[in-house]
Amino acid sequence: MRTWTRPPYRDHLAERDEVPGAVGRDYVFVNLVGPYPARPMTYSNAKQIIERIGNRCGFRTCPHMMRHTAATRWIRSGVDPDVMQTLLGHVSSACTAVYLHATDGDLRTAVELAASGAGR
Structure with a gap:
């Protein structure tokens, strides 16, 4: 989480904890006002x-x-891909595979590993 989002999120949590029934909820976004306070948005x-x-x-x-x-x-x-798949509610591991991005650093490390012969 970027630094500029932390204080507002902390403020949100403090405000949320003042709503009866919202404390301890597993949801990030709960209604703070209206006819359904403390329920998930x-x-x-x-x-x-x-x-x-x-x-x-x-x-x-x-x-x-x-x-x-x-x-x-x-x-x-x-985090194990099977755990992540469950957390995201994906039925298929193919849906979870979209999060397996190779970064420039990953690519560089792979090339250096191959060049050094360490992969043998």
Whole structure:
């Protein structure tokens, strides 16, 4: 999470924890006001909020970008692909495979490994 998002997220959590029933919820986005406080937000509501924040910051964004970033970070930090597949709710490992990006560093390491003969 980028540094500029941490304080607002902490503020959100503090505000969320003041809503009866919201403490300890596993959901990132819960309704803080309205007829369904402490219940998970609908995708549509979360999407509208994320898009509005992105527009204020001058770029386009959506909740799926956060999901993609989290999945990419999980796989890059060594989370087992089967675990990640379950976390993401993917039925097929082919769906999870889209997060297996080779970085420039990965490519460079592979070429250097091959050049040194260490792969034998």
